[in-house]
Amino acid sequence: MEETVVNSSDTNEISQPSVGEWKNNENTSYNDNYEQNIVETLNDTKLNDNSVFENADLEAQENNCGFSNNENTQNTWVFQTEQKNHHDYKNNSGYQKGPGFNKSNNGDNSYEKSYGYDSTSNNFSNNGHVRGRGRGRGRGIIKRFDEKNESFRDEYGSSGNNYGSNTASGHRGRGFNRGRGGRRDQSSGSGGWYGNSEDGHKKNENDKPTIPKVAYIPPDIENEDSIAGIEAGLNFDKYKTIEVKVSGTNPPKSITSFHSSGLFTILLDNLSNCNFSTPTPVQNYAIPIIINGRDFMASAQTGSGKTAAYVLPILHNLLKQPTELIYDEYHCEPHVVIIAPTRELVSQICECVWKFSKGTDIRNGLLYGGTSTYHQKSKILQRGVHILTATPGRLNDFVEKGIVTFKSVKHFVLDEADRMLDMGFKPDIEQILTNSTMTPIESRQTVMFSATFASEIQHMATAYLKPDYIFVAVGEVGGACKDVCQTVIEVTKFKKKSALLDVLKEMENCQGTIVFVERKKVADYIAAYLSEVDFPTTSIHGDREQPEREQALRDFKTNKMKILVATAVAARGLDIKGVNYVVNFDLPKTIDEYVHRIGRTGRLGNAGKAISLFDPESDGPLAPELIRILKQADQEVPSFLNDSSERILASPAIDDFNDIRTNVDVTSNLVATEEEEEW
Ligand SMILES: Nc1ncnc2c1ncn2[C@@H]1O[C@H](COP(=O)(O)OP(=O)(O)OP(=O)(O)O)[C@@H](O)[C@H]1O
Numbered sequence: 001m002e003e004t005v006v007n008s009s010d011t012n013e014i015s016q017p018s019v020g021e022w023k024n025n026e027n028t029s030y031n032d033n034y035e036q037n038i039v040e041t042l043n044d045t046k047l048n049d050n051s052v053f054e055n056a057d058l059e060a061q062e063n064n065c066g067f068s069n070n071e072n073t074q075n076t077w078v079f080q081t082e083q084k085n086h087h088d089y090k091n092n093s094g095y096q097k098g099p100g101f102n103k104s105n106n107g108d109n110s111y112e113k114s115y116g117y118d119s120t121s122n123n124f125s126n127n128g129h130v131r132g133r134g135r136g137r138g139r140g141i142i143k144r145f146d147e148k149n150e151s152f153r154d155e156y157g158s159s160g161n162n163y164g165s166n167t168a169s170g171h172r173g174r175g176f177n178r179g180r181g182g183r184r185d186q187s188s189g190s191g192g193w194y195g196n197s198e199d200g201h202k203k204n205e206n207d208k209p210t211i212p213k214v215a216y217i218p219p220d221i222e223n224e225d226s227i228a229g230i231e232a233g234l235n236f237d238k239y240k241t242i243e244v245k246v247s248g249t250n251p252p253k254s255i256t257s258f259h260s261s262g263l264f265t266i267l268l269d270n271l272s273n274c275n276f277s278t279p280t281p282v283q284n285y286a287i288p289i290i291i292n293g294r295d296f297m298a299s300a301q302t303g304s305g306k307t308a309a310y311v312l313p314i315l316h317n318l319l320k321q322p323t324e325l326i327y328d329e330y331h332c333e334p335h336v337v338i339i340a341p342t343r344e345l346v347s348q349i350c351e352c353v354w355k356f357s358k359g360t361d362i363r364n365g366l367l368y369g370g371t372s373t374y375h376q377k378s379k380i381l382q383r384g385v386h387i388l389t390a391t392p393g394r395l396n397d398f399v400e401k402g403i404v405t406f407k408s409v410k411h412f413v414l415d416e417a418d419r420m421l422d423m424g425f426k427p428d429i430e431q432i433l434t435n436s437t438m439t440p441i442e443s444r445q446t447v448m449f450s451a452t453f454a455s456e457i458q459h460m461a462t463a464y465l466k467p468d469y470i471f472v473a474v475g476e477v478g479g480a481c482k483d484v485c486q487t488v489i490e491v492t493k494f495k496k497k498s499a500l501l502d503v504l505k506e507m508e509n510c511q512g513t514i515v516f517v518e519r520k521k522v523a524d525y526i527a528a529y530l531s532e533v534d535f536p537t538t539s540i541h542g543d544r545e546q547p548e549r550e551q552a553l554r555d556f557k558t559n560k561m562k563i564l565v566a567t568a569v570a571a572r573g574l575d576i577k578g579v580n581y582v583v584n585f586d587l588p589k590t591i592d593e594y595v596h597r598i599g600r601t602g603r604l605g606n607a608g609k610a611i612s613l614f615d616p617e618s619d620g621p622l623a624p625e626l627i628r629i630l631k632q633a634d635q636e637v638p639s640f641l642n643d644s645s646e647r648i649l650a651s652p653a654i655d656d657f658n659d660i661r662t663n664v665d666v667t668s669n670l671v672a673t674e675e676e677e678e679w
Pocket residue numbers: 228229230231232275276277278279280283300301302303304305306307308450451572573574575599600603604
C-alpha cells in the first residue's frame with residue numbers, strides 16, 4: 001500500500017475549531033494585544049514535556065503503510081518527478097522576508113519574495129506557497145494513514161507539514177495566513193504538495209482523492225564535511241580540574257590519553273583525523289570501563305564528548321571479537337543498538353559511528369521516523385549492520401515486522417538515558433528491552449549516558465543494568481556547563497517579544513542563536529516575527545516534516561539562517577558548531593531541560609551565552625531550581641529570582657547530586673596524572 005498524505009488543499013478540507021480561529025480583524029496590528037491573543041489561544045496547544053516528541057510516537061504510524069516499490073536511493077523524495085523542486089526545497093528553509101509581495105506569477109504558479117513569513121519556503125516547489133501578507137489562511141489537514149483502522153486520520157498541522165500546500169493552522173500574524181486580500185490555498189495548483197509531482201492527486205478505486213505519501217530519503221550520513229566536530233575551546237584544559245566521582249566495585253582504572261587507552265590503531269588514526277588529541281574526562285573513564293565489559297551509567301556536562309565516550313570502546317570491542325554480520329533479505333541482527341530520543345540526534349550519532357569506524361569492516365545503519373521505511377529497510381538489509389542507531393518508535397516498528405531482531409545484541413546504549421526512561425519513552429524502551437529476542441541483561445553490556453540523571457530515573461534504570469554497574473559523575477550530576485554565561489531577565493509575558501528583540505539587537509552579531517520556545521506554534525510565530533524584522537530565521541519543531549527539520553538544521557549550520565527557533569526537539573544532544581547564544585524565550589518546565597538547552601552553546605571548552613526571559617507568573621516554580629543551577633555554575637543570581645524563589649520554597653542544596661546507591665564504593669578523581677601514566 002502506498003504511503004499517502006493528503007493536505008487541506010485537497011477536497012477534504014474541513015473546518016477547524018477555535019485554536020485556528022482568526023479573531024483579529026484586518027486592521028489588527030501586530031501588537032501586544034495580538035500577542036496576548038496568541039499566547040492565550042496557544043495555551044490550548046501547549047506542548048508538554050512529552051508531546052514535543054510526539055513525532056517519535058507517530059513514527060510507527062507515519063511510515064507504516066508498507067513498503068513502496070521505489071528503489072530511489074537519492075537524497076530526494078520517492079515520488080518526486082522534478083529534481084528542480086527538490087532544489088527549491090533545499091535552498092529555502094527559512095522564514096524569509098522579501099522586498100514586497102510580488103504578485104507576478106513565476107510560471108510555476110507561485111508568488112515569490114512575499115512580504116513576511118515564508119512558511120512554506122521549505123516546500124519542494126514554488127507552487128504558490130510563499131505566503132505573503134494576507135494570503136494562505138487555510139488550515140492544514142494532514143491525512144495520515146492509521147494502520148490500526150486502516151484509514152486516514154486527520155491532523156491539523158502547521159504549514160510545515162504540507163509540502164507545497166498552503167494550508168496551515170500555525171502561522172498567524174501579519175504577513176502570514178491571514179490578512180488583507182486573503183487568498184486561500186494558493187498552492188494546490190499542481191496537485192499539492194511538493195510541487196509538480198504528477199502523482200499529486202491520484203484517485204483511488206473508490207474515487208476518493210488520495211495522494212501518495214512522499215517518503216523522504218535523507219541525505220547519506222557519510223559526508224566528509226561532517227568529520228570535523230567542534231574545535232576545543234580555551235577552557236578545554238579546565239576539564240582536568242573537574243571532580244569526577246566513580247562508584248561501583250572494582251572500577252577499571254581511567255586513562256589519560258588516547259594512546260594509552262589500548263584502542264586499536266585504526267581507531268586512533270580516525271581520532272586523529274577528527275582532531276581528537278586529548279580525551280575529555282568522561283572519555284577517560286568510559287573507555288576503559290566499556291572496554292572491560294562493565295555496565296555503566298555516566299553523567300557528564302553537555303558538550304563534553306559523551307558520544308565518543310561510548311562509540312570508541314564499543315568499536316574497539318567489536319574489532320577485538322569480530323563477528324559475522326547476521327542478515328538476510330528479510331531481517332538483520334545488529335550487535336550493537338544505540339537509542340536516542342530524536343531523529344536528528346540519531347543521525348548525528350550515526351555520523352559519529354561512521355567517522356570513527358572508517359577503514360574498518362564495521363557496518364552501521366540508522367532508523368528514524370519521518371523517512372522512508374522502504375529505504376531504511378533496504379539499507380540495513382542490503383549489507384547488514386553491526387551497529388544500529390535508532391529512535392525507539394521506528395525501531396519497534398521494525399522489530400514488530402521482524403526486520404530487526406535482538407538475538408545478537410551484545411551492547412545496548414541509551415543516549416540521553418534519563419529522557420529515554422521518563423514517562424514519554426519508557427514504554428518504548430521497555431518494549432525493546434523485554435522483547436523476546438533481546439539478549440538478557442547478563443549477556444549484554446548496557447550503558448547509559450546523559451548530562452542529567454534525576455535519582456528517580458537512576459532507580460528506574462537499575463532494572464536494566466547488572467547490579468555491579470559503574471556510575472561515573474563528571475562534575476555535579478545534572479549540573480550546567482560552567483562555560484555558559486547565564487543571564488536571566490525578568491519580563492512579563494506581554495513584553496517578551498520586545499525583550500527578545502532587545503536581546504538580539506544587543507548582540508554584536510546574532511549569528512548562531514537558538515531561541516527556545518515551549519510550543520510549536522509559538523516557534524512558527526516567533527520565527528515569522530524575527531524574519532519580518534530582518535533576522536534570517538528558521539525553525540525546528542515536531543510539526544515540521546522531517547525534510548524541513550533537516551533543512552532548517554542545515555541552513556542554521558551553514559549560517560544561511562542566523563537564528564534557529566526551536567522547541568524541546570532540539571534541546572538535547574545536538575552538536576552544532578558556532579552556536580554562540582541560546583535564548584530561552586520561554587523557560588522550560590524542568591531544570592534538566594534548561595540544562596540541556598543551554599548546553600547547545602559553550603561546548604568542548606568554548607564560551608557560550610544563555611539568556612532566559614523569566615516570566616514570574618509562569619516561571620515561578622522553576623525559580624528554586626534555577627537558582628541552584630546558577631549557583632552550581634558560579635553564575636550571578638538576580639534578586640528577583642530570589643524573591644520568586646522565596647515565594648515557592650528555598651532552593652535545594654547544590655550538593656544533592658550523586659549515585660543513588662548508598663552501599664557502593666565511591667572514589668573521586670581516579671585520573672592518573674601524566675607523570676604516573678608515563679612511568
Ligand atoms: N576528545 C575530544 N577532542 C576533540 N573534540 C572532541 C573530543 N570529544 C568530543 N569532541 C567533540 O566535542 C563535541 C561535543 O561532543 P558530544 O556531542 O559527544 O558531547 P555530549 O557530551 O554528548 O553533549 P550533549 O550532552 O549535549 O549530548 C563534538 O563536536 C565532538 O566531536
